[in-house]
Amino acid sequence: xxxxxxxxxxxxxxxxxxxxxxxxxxxxxxxxxxxxxxxxxxxxxxxxxxxxxxxxxxxxxxxxxxxxxxxxxxxxxxxxxxxxxxxxxxxxxxxxxxxxxxxxxxxxxxxxxxxxxxxxxxxxxxxxxxxxxxxxxxxxxxxxxxxxxxxxxxxxxxxxxxxxxxxxxxxxxxxxxxxxxxxxxxxxxxxxxxxxxxxxxxxxxxxxxxxxxxxxxxxxxxxxxxxxxxxxxxxxxxxxxxxxxxxxxxxxxxxxxxxxxxxxxxxxxxxxxxxxxxxxxxxxxxxxxxxxxxx
Amino acid sequence: xxxxxxxxxxxxxxxxxxxxxxxxxxxxxxxxxxxxxxxxxxxxxxxxxxxxxxxxxxxxxxxxxxxxxxxxxxxxxxxxxxxxxxxxxxxxxxxxxxxxxxxxxxxxxxxxxxxxxxxxxxxxxxxxxxxxxxxxxxxxxxxxxxxxxxxxxxxxxxxxxxxxxxxxxxxxxxxxxxxxxxxxxxxxxxxxxxxxxxxxxxxxxxxxxxxxxxxxxxxxxxxxxxxxxxxxxxxxxxxxxxxxxxxxxxxxxxxxxxxxxxxxxxxxxxxxxxxxxxxxxxxxxxxxxxxxxxxxxxxxxxxxxxxxxxxxxxxxxxxxxxxxxxxxxxxxxxxxxxxxxx
Numbered sequence: 182x183x184x185x186x187x188x189x190x191x192x193x194x195x196x197x198x199x200x201x202x203x204x205x206x207x208x209x210x211x212x213x214x215x216x217x218x219x220x221x222x223x224x225x226x227x228x229x230x231x232x233x234x235x236x237x238x239x240x241x242x243x244x245x246x247x248x249x250x251x252x253x254x255x256x257x258x259x260x261x262x263x264x265x266x267x268x269x270x271x272x273x274x275x276x277x278x279x280x281x282x283x284x285x286x287x288x289x290x291x292x293x294x295x296x297x298x299x300x301x302x303x304x305x306x307x308x309x310x311x312x313x314x315x316x317x318x319x320x321x322x323x324x325x326x327x328x329x330x331x332x333x334x335x336x337x338x339x340x341x342x343x344x345x346x347x348x349x350x351x352x353x354x355x356x357x358x359x360x361x362x363x364x365x366x367x368x369x370x371x372x373x374x375x376x377x378x379x380x381x382x383x384x385x386x387x388x389x390x391x392x393x394x395x396x397x398x399x400x401x402x403x404x405x406x407x408x409x410x411x412x413x414x415x416x417x418x419x420x421x422x423x424x425x426x427x428x429x430x431x432x433x434x435x436x437x438x439x440x441x442x443x444x445x446x447x448x449x450x451x452x453x454x455x456x457x458x459x460x461x462x463x464x465x466x467x468x469x470x471x472x473x474x475x476x
Numbered sequence: 477x478x479x480x481x482x483x484x485x486x487x488x489x490x491x492x493x494x495x496x497x498x499x500x501x502x503x504x505x506x507x508x509x510x511x512x513x514x515x516x517x518x519x520x521x522x523x524x525x526x527x528x529x530x531x532x533x534x535x536x537x538x539x540x541x542x543x544x545x546x547x548x549x550x551x552x553x554x555x556x557x558x559x560x561x562x563x564x565x566x567x568x569x570x571x572x573x574x575x576x577x578x579x580x581x582x583x584x585x586x587x588x589x590x591x592x593x594x595x596x597x598x599x600x601x602x603x604x605x606x607x608x609x610x611x612x613x614x615x616x617x618x619x620x621x622x623x624x625x626x627x628x629x630x631x632x633x634x635x636x637x638x639x640x641x642x643x644x645x646x647x648x649x650x651x652x653x654x655x656x657x658x659x660x661x662x663x664x665x666x667x668x669x670x671x672x673x674x675x676x677x678x679x680x681x682x683x684x685x686x687x688x689x690x691x692x693x694x695x696x697x698x699x700x701x702x703x704x705x706x707x708x709x710x711x712x713x714x715x716x717x718x719x720x721x722x723x724x725x726x727x728x729x730x731x732x733x734x735x736x737x738x739x740x741x742x743x744x745x746x747x748x749x750x751x752x753x754x755x756x757x758x759x760x761x762x763x764x765x766x767x768x769x770x771x772x773x774x775x776x777x778x779x780x781x782x783x784x785x786x787x788x789x790x791x792x793x794x795x796x797x798x799x800x801x802x803x804x805x806x807x808x809x810x811x812x813x814x815x816x817x818x
Contacts, residue, residue, distance in 0.1 A: 366579055367574050367575075367576050367579045367580040368579060368580050368581055368582045368583075370535065370574065370580075371572075371574065371580050371581075371642070371645070373535060373566065374533055374535060374566060374571075374572040374646070375566065375567060375571075375594055375598065375645060375646070376563045376564065376565070376566035376567025376568070376597075376598060377563075377567075377597060378563065378597075381597065385593065386582050386585075389582075389584045389585070390582065390583065390584055
């Protein structure tokens with residue numbers, strides 16, 4: 182059945198419509214999510230462009246300017262060795278974002294795949310994966326990460342190894358429960374009736390439907406991991422000085438909190454801004470107002 | 477079975493539950509479909525009609541199993557196929573559409589992506605060919621402005637449109653048999669008529685046989701050449717649609733026909749009599765005829781007869797040996813009573 186339909190005139194119109202709709206999707210988001218995206222964009226841009234924006238070096242000492250209060254030359258003031266807090270915040274954010282994005286989004290696909298397999302195949306596959314998930318979830322997250330830090334030594338390495346090791350389990354649980362529902366959907370039966378391979382049915386048809394809840398949950402995880410990283414650094418188990426990381430910057434500022442509030446507070450506010458931005462996005466996505474998504 | 481049949485279901489039995497105490501949902505069902513023939517499978521909910529048609533594609537879901545019988549498609553034993561062959565069979569030889577067009581399409585993909593995926597996976601077309609063919613398929617099922625519809629998501633389309641898309645998907649590789657499991661039940665009556673007309677047109681254009689499952693005799697009567705009536709997991713009567721409609725021989729068939737409301741009866745204070753009682757539960761083992769407890773014509777011997785089909789006319793067979801509607805003087809069908817249960 183070769184076609185006699187004149188394809189050429191229709192195609193450009195079609196492409197235009199597709200692009201238009203993609204824009205439309207974002208427009209369908211609630212205002213709060215748009216604000217979240219804007220805040221996150223500013224933070225990410227600032228972090229990414231840190232070497233260009235930062236007015237000073239991150240470890241550039243200036244003993245003439247110790248504990249200078251925020252001003253036009255030092256936006257966030259300086260710390261007790263005269264380092265520019267704004268510069269250190271930008272570099273710290275850069276490190277934190279990189280690590281947090283990595284540890285969070287390496288766990289998502291692993292968890293989703295494991296959960297999808299458990300839910301789709303059931304039987305012993307499900308039994309094995311679900312029990313492993315139970316064990317990982319039951320183990321206190323913080324203790325696990327600290328234990329790994331104890332093994333590999335202080336530094337971000339502990340976080341990079343420890344967080345994904347525990348983080349995938351909740352995604353697996355989410356994906357499994359969604360897959361159990363998805364498996365019974367008529368369109369999944371239709372994929373079998375159409376003679377699709379199992380791999381195609383799972384990867385092309387089930388997973389795009391169940392990834393949404395995991396992505397929404399990952400926004401919560403991002404914030405949790407960000408705070409975890411900052412807390413570990415604050416405790417001296419995460420990123421090591423002198424290089425800037427939000428947790429270490431805040432920890433160092435704590436000793437001068439009464440004389441120079443800005444050293445700990447302003448980087449802390451950046452951390453809060455990140456949490457708020459990601460939270461707003463997650464909220465907006467879970468409202469189900471995305472065009473083309475399930476409601 | 478007969479040499480010219482495309483699909484032959486012979487003695488199929490579908491069970492649930494344990495091997496030792498199985499719950500039998502379908503018992504000894506046999507059905508033949510010739511190339512290009514439209515066969516209706518009619519019965520109430522739970523009569524086993526959906527399971528029977530799913531067994532053709534080996535789609536009986538996990539706790540259920542085809543415990544006995546043979547399904548032969550074009551001389552090939554479907555139940556014995558290994559997975560690669562089975563997949564090719566599903567992809568190319570048989571298409572299936574479902575009752576609920578609202579959830580039979582993946583909600584996160586555009587119509588065009590789903591069609592093109594099927595064409596690329598099952599027919600090995602490249603992207604441009606698949607797109608052109610998808611547009612042709614949509615035209616074939618009567619969807620206006622196909623290039624624009626390719627970009628639509630399922631939720632943007634009406635139920636009738638979605639069912640048309642399902643038909644386009646299921647017939648993308650021009651199968652020789654289309655199984656339609658209650659394809660119009662979720663649609664309103666005008667859309668229903670359009671979908672049925674489309675199925676007939678596809679039959680004429682592609683020479684495709686259709687197995688149409690429905691609980692609605694009106695739907696069956698509109699499109700089918702031949703009908704099999706199911707009750708309690710058995711086929712109780714089978715024959716050409718005219719014979720079944722004008723001269724039903726089984727009391728269940730007659731009761732089913734009488735329960736279909738007619739337009740002429742509107743306004744007249746003559747409500748349609750339903751069939752008293754409930755269909756048998758899954759696993760309920762009834763001696764003799766499964767319909768006997770609800771049958772207005774039940775005789776004492778109904779509790780011992782078998783449910784075998786016996787010919788009562790040209791291509792017309794019925795499982796009721798009592799034959800209360802036979803012309804006077806006709807010989808009871810079960811002149812030789814058989815007592816073994818299938």
